[in-house]
Amino acid sequence: xxxxxxxxxxxxxxxxxxxxxxxxxRGFNIESLCVAESLDPTTSTMTIVTTGNxxxxxxxxxxxxxxxxxxxxTDFKEMDYVSREMILVKLHADEKTREEILRMxxxxxxxxxxxxxxxxxLLITGDEEKLKAFLTLIKPLGIKELVRTGPIAMARGDxxxxxxxxxxxxxxxxxxxxxx
Amino acid sequence: xxxxGAQILxxxxxxxxxDTIFCYPxxxxxxxxxxxxxxxxxxxxxxxxxxxxxxxxxxxxxxGKVGVSLVTSGPGATNTVTGIATACMDSIPLxxxxxxxxxxxxxxxxxxxxDIVGITRPCTKHSYLVKDVKDLAxxxxxxFYIARSGRPGPVLIDISKxxxxxxxxxxxxxxxxxxxxxxxxxxxxxxxxxxxxxIASSKRPxxxxxxxxxxxxxxxxxxKFAEKLSLPITNTLMGxxxxxxxxxxxLGMLGMHGTYAANMAITESDLIIAIGSRFDDRATGKxxxxxxxxxxxxxxIDPTSISKNIKVDIPIVGDSKHVLKKMVExxxxxxxxxxxxxxxxxxxxxxIDQWKKDYPLTYVRNGILKPQYVIERIYELTKGxxxxxxxxxxxxxxxxxxxxFLKPRTILTSGGLGTMGYGFPASIGAQVAFPKxxxxxIAGDGSIQxxxxxxxxxxxxxxxxxxxxxxxxxxxxxxxxxxLFYEKRYTWTHxxxxxxxxxxxxxxxxxxxxxxxxxxxxxxxxxxxxNNKTTIIDVxxxxxxxxxxxxxxxxxxxxxxxx
Numbered sequence: 001x002x003x004x005x006x007x008x009x010x011x012x013x014x015x016x017x018x019x020x021x022x023x024x025x026r027g028f029n030i031e032s033l034c035v036a037e038s039l040d041p042t043t044s045t046m047t048i049v050t051t052g053n054x055x056x057x058x059x060x061x062x063x064x065x066x067x068x069x070x071x072x073x074t075d076f077k078e079m080d081y082v083s084r085e086m087i088l089v090k091l092h093a094d095e096k097t098r099e100e101i102l103r104m105x106x107x108x109x110x111x112x113x114x115x116x117x118x119x120x121x122l123l124i125t126g127d128e129e130k131l132k133a134f135l136t137l138i139k140p141l142g143i144k145e146l147v148r149t150g151p152i153a154m155a156r157g158d159x160x161x162x163x164x165x166x167x168x169x170x171x172x173x174x175x176x177x178x179x180x
Numbered sequence: 181x182x183x184x185g186a187q188i189l190x191x192x193x194x195x196x197x198x199d200t201i202f203c204y205p206x207x208x209x210x211x212x213x214x215x216x217x218x219x220x221x222x223x224x225x226x227x228x229x230x231x232x233x234x235x236x237x238x239x240x241x242x243x244g245k246v247g248v249s250l251v252t253s254g255p256g257a258t259n260t261v262t263g264i265a266t267a268c269m270d271s272i273p274l275x276x277x278x279x280x281x282x283x284x285x286x287x288x289x290x291x292x293x294x295d296i297v298g299i300t301r302p303c304t305k306h307s308y309l310v311k312d313v314k315d316l317a318x319x320x321x322x323x324f325y326i327a328r329s330g331r332p333g334p335v336l337i338d339i340s341k342x343x344x345x346x347x348x349x350x351x352x353x354x355x356x357x358x359x360x361x362x363x364x365x366x367x368x369x370x371x372x373x374x375x376x377x378x379i380a381s382s383k384r385p386x387x388x389x390x391x392x393x394x395x396x397x398x399x400x401x402x403x404k405f406a407e408k409l410s411l412p413i414t415n416t417l418m419g420x421x422x423x424x425x426x427x428x429x430x431l432g433m434l435g436m437h438g439t440y441a442a443n444m445a446i447t448e449s450d451l452i453i454a455i456g457s458r459f460d461d462r463a464t465g466k467x468x469x470x471x472x473x474x475x476x477x478x479x480x481i482d483p484t485s486i487s488k489n490i491k492v493d494i495p496i497v498g499d500s501k502h503v504l505k506k507m508v509e510x511x512x513x514x515x516x517x518x519x520x521x522x523x524x525x526x527x528x529x530x531x532i533d534q535w536k537k538d539y540p541l542t543y544v545r546n547g548i549l550k551p552q553y554v555i556e557r558i559y560e561l562t563k564g565x566x567x568x569x570x571x572x573x574x575x576x577x578x579x580x581x582x583x584x585f586l587k588p589r590t591i592l593t594s595g596g597l598g599t600m601g602y603g604f605p606a607s608i609g610a611q612v613a614f615p616k617x618x619x620x621x622i623a624g625d626g627s628i629q630x631x632x633x634x635x636x637x638x639x640x641x642x643x644x645x646x647x648x649x650x651x652x653x654x655x656x657x658x659x660x661x662x663x664l665f666y667e668k669r670y671t672w673t674h675x676x677x678x679x680x681x682x683x684x685x686x687x688x689x690x691x692x693x694x695x696x697x698x699x700x701x702x703x704x705x706x707x708x709x710x711n712n713k714t715t716i717i718d719v720x721x722x723x724x725x726x727x728x729x730x731x732x733x734x735x736x737x738x739x740x741x742x743x
Contacts, residue, residue: 010360014309018301025302055487062484068306068326071360163359 002031003057004083004153007046007064008072008163011037015069019046022067028052028060032085032150043071043163047152071163076153083153086125087135088113092142093120101141108134119144127151185313185344186215189277192320193221195352198248200224200239200612202232206252207292208279211344224612224641227633229256231605233263234631237272238606241592242567243613244397246327250277254292257338258299262599264334265303269596270418271395273332275323283311283340297338305333313346318353325356330363331482332395363481367498372506375453375477375494379409380517382451382475384528387411388434390463391418391595392456392480392500394588399423401504402455408511410522411453412532414442416463417580418595419456425564425584431532432541435463436731437577440539443729443737445532446471455479456500459489460596469736479503541581542743543725549697551575551650551721555582557701558620558648561709566618567592569607571627572600573657575650577727579622601630604647608634611643618646618709625651625678635688638714646708647716649681652723660726664741685716695719 009015016035023030031049038045050060057075064073076083093101093115101120105112108130114121124134128151135146155161183191189212193201200222205213216223226232229251236247247267251260257278267274281290297307306326308319316339323335379385393402399422406413406429413423414434423430432439434446443465446452452474457463464470467489478485478492479500486495496503511518543552555578558566564584569592570576576593585591592610594602607621621628628649638645650656655673662670685692691713693704701719708715729740 014297014301017298021301059484059488066482066484068358068361 001053001057002049002051004076004081004151005048005050005060005064006074006076006153006161007048007070008038008161009044009046010069010071011042011044012069015044016046018067018069019048019064022063023050023060026059026063028056034150034152047150049150072161074161076155079159080156081153082156083127083151084125085128085131085149085151086123087131087146087148088121088123089135089138089143090119090121090145091138092144093118097141101138104134104138110134181350182347183350184211184215184347185316185339186211188313188316188348188350189320189339189344190215190219190221191350192317192352193248196246196320196324198246201248201250202226202235202239202609203250204229204232204252204256206256206279208253208256208281208341209250211341212250212277212279212339222612224608224637226605226637228631229259230263230601231608231631231634231637233260233274233276234266234599234602234605235609235612235634235637236274236276237263237267237602238569238592238609239613240267240272240274240609241606242589242610244589245613246273246275246324247609248275248277251279252292253279253281253296253341254294256292257296258294261300261303264300264336266594266597266599266602267334268303268305270594271332271391272334273327274334275320275327276334276336278336278338279344280309280338280340282342284342286311286340297336300336303334304336307336307338309338309340310343311340313343313348316343317350321353322356322358326358326361330361364483364497365481365499365502367479367496367503367506369506371494371496372503373510375496376507376510376517378451378475378477378494379453380521383524384449385409385411385451385453385525386445386449387413387453387455388416388446388457389413389419389422389455390416390457393419393422396456396481396499396501397588398456398501398504399588401501401508403427404508405504405511408508409518410525410529412445412529414438414445416457416460416595417593420580421585421588421590424586426586431536433580434737435460435465436733437581437727437729438463438731438737439536439541439581440729440740440742441532441535443731443740444535446474447736447738449474451475451477453477455504456481458482458485461489464489465731465737466735469738539742543728544743547698548722549695549701549720551578551652551719551725552582553698554648554650554695554701554719554721555579555622557705558622559583561702561705562618564590566590566620567607567610567614569593569603569610569619569621571603571621571623572598573624573627573655574652574660574725574727575622575624575627575656577657578650581727600627604628604645605631605634607645607647608638608643611638611645612641615643619644620646620648623647623649624656625649625653625681626655626675628681629678632684635685635690635714639689643714644712645714649716649718650721651678651681651718652721652725653678654723656725657727663726664730665732681716681718685714688714690714690716693717
């Protein structure tokens with residue numbers, strides 16, 4: 001099963017490698033990973049696309065939560081969400097194909113962001129299905145290069161993925177050794 | 181008042197109540213070692229950094245405090261990796277200070293530079309690189325808190341050399357708040373009640389407990405709980421000592437070299453109550469056939485342990501001590517709910533007692549000196565009043581089987597990682613924590629050679645550790661597998677080029693004894709236990725002895741090979 005997981009982390013060096021190391025060290029697969037600073041600059045949001053059965057996903061979520069720098073983990077499977085990814089694609093553009101490319105860009109509501117005598121560079125955003133459809137149609141025109149971001153996602157409606165509120169349970173805030 | 185990073189480190193250690201560090205110097209530690217020169221923190225200088233971490237680990241396991249070690253950059257830091265991984269697998273709270281090259285040199289492949297934070301990331305609970313002296317005190321405070329709270333574990337702090345020289349105002353924080361780290365101590369009350377209800381209606385329950393009982397200090401609560409409901413109980417290797425080894429409800433260890441009674445009880449039970457144990461493959465045998473008829477209740481502070489290997493019916497995330505206390509409280513309050521319980525399980529207890537009687541741990545005595553006999557005698561002579569460290573392999577399993585651990589924190593053994601060379605430095609750490617206790621390292625001739633250089637440390641610091649080498653001139657456990665599963669091709673396992681351990685002990689300034697037959701055992705052990713020196717006892721045991729019972733790897737627990 002494919003899952004989109006959102007991970008809110010401390011915006012510190014080394015955190016990304018802790019996350020990716022967790023996946024590689026435990027043999028979990030990362031399909032894509034998008035990271036950037038979030039609204040609060042002390043935190044970053046990572047959107048991870050991964051696959052696995054329920055048991056594997058449960059472990060991934062728990063293991064992510066266990067990392068000290070991880071503030072909040074959300075599996076979008078549990079809610080309605082919107083997701084978008086972006087691709088940049090450079091195409092051969094000669095007299096024969098220029099028209100067709102422009103038409104495609106218009107239909108898919110993309111943008112041409114760079115032009116040369118032989119090429120067009122296009123920007124397209126959308127969900128996975130849309131990008132898949134676009135690429136199928138554009139492929140015969142001759143793709144020279146392609147980069148894509150992997151999806152970012154957000155819950156639908158007024159639901160937000162807030163970090164955990166400060167908890168006081170356990171009384172361990174002061175660092176005393178509560179185990180003894 | 182301004183202090184240097186080195187002074188801040190030492191002041192912070194004092195604030196954490198650290199009285200001992202296990203260390204090894206180098207270029208990058210110089211400011212810190214110099215500052216330590218003026219401090220009253222006890223400094224146990226080892227002979228290899230791996231020894232420093234194992235010693236800190238042994239100190240921690242024996243005392244319950246956080247173990248601390250300090251090493252230099254590059255090779256000093258990389259030498260700690262095995263020790264850190266060992267502590268991580270067994271959830272032992274350590275803080276390891278490694279020193280790093282100057283901040284401006286980091287990433288330049290400088291002399292004695294290693295990315296130790298990167299190298300140890302998968303085997304620490306957390307780690308820090310300190311590049312600014314202003315962060316140092318806060319990081320140390322956080323590190324100690326992380327190391328000992330929740331599921332404990334090792335935390336590494338890598339300090340650049342210039343940070344140890346730089347100055348800033350020192351104020352040790354009195355609170356830690358890490359927004360992303362808030363372990364759950366208090367088990368969910370609804371789940372606890374559900375668990376108790378299930379226990380009350382069970383007919384063949386078994387308690388299966390592990391190292392979590394030791395680290396949360398829950399052994400008194402466990403005893404009360406088990407006795408109240410007359411629950412038969414088995415421990416993992418890491419759980420030994422968490423329940424008195426001579427108690428009538430105790431079945432012995434379970435798993436690959438567990439007792440017949442423990443493994444059969446697990447196999448035939450209708451309810452497993454797992455507390456602070458993580459269903460390691462050495463304990464479960466073939467996972468699909470582990471406790472096939474049983475519902476499973478699992479109490480653990482670490483949610484990742486729950487349903488990782490075995491699917492759990494009633495999970496309770498929380499500290500073992502807290503959950504057990506709560507359970508006992510409820511049982512005492514609602515005694516009515518348990519009025520039929522003892523009758524319900526009477527037949528089961530009877531069956532288990534019969535197993536215990538019919539298939540006790542045993543070995544053949546045939547005039548040749550047997551390792552099991554030696555361990556039994558150590559137990560009898562000390563009356564269980566000793567701290568036992570073990571190496572890894574047959575020596576470890578015989579110690580687990582034939583020494584009855586009566587109290588928590590009396591067995592120091594590398595359970596998760598299975599680190600040969602662990603026991604001796606760990607026993608040094610335990611002896612530092614308890615100078616007056618009898619500390620015995622039960623070793624094999626193979627394992628002891630992995631960190632034998634620490635003899636110099638033990639002698640230098642006058643630590644009267646007793647090293648009992650069960651010398652069979654083989655890497656015995658691997659040899660046993662070769663005998664059983666590889667048609668006796670003893671490739672690489674015959675260790676007949678070992679040193680003369682008695683002479684070796686003497687060369688280091690320790691005492692050395694040799695035992696070759698049964699009649700000498702009591703006499704020499706007593707002599708060794710009474711002397712006040714670091715002592716090696718080279719016991720020449722039967723080279724062909726195997727550890728039984730044995731569940732072959734990947735087989736279900738019921739398929740035990742008996743003696």
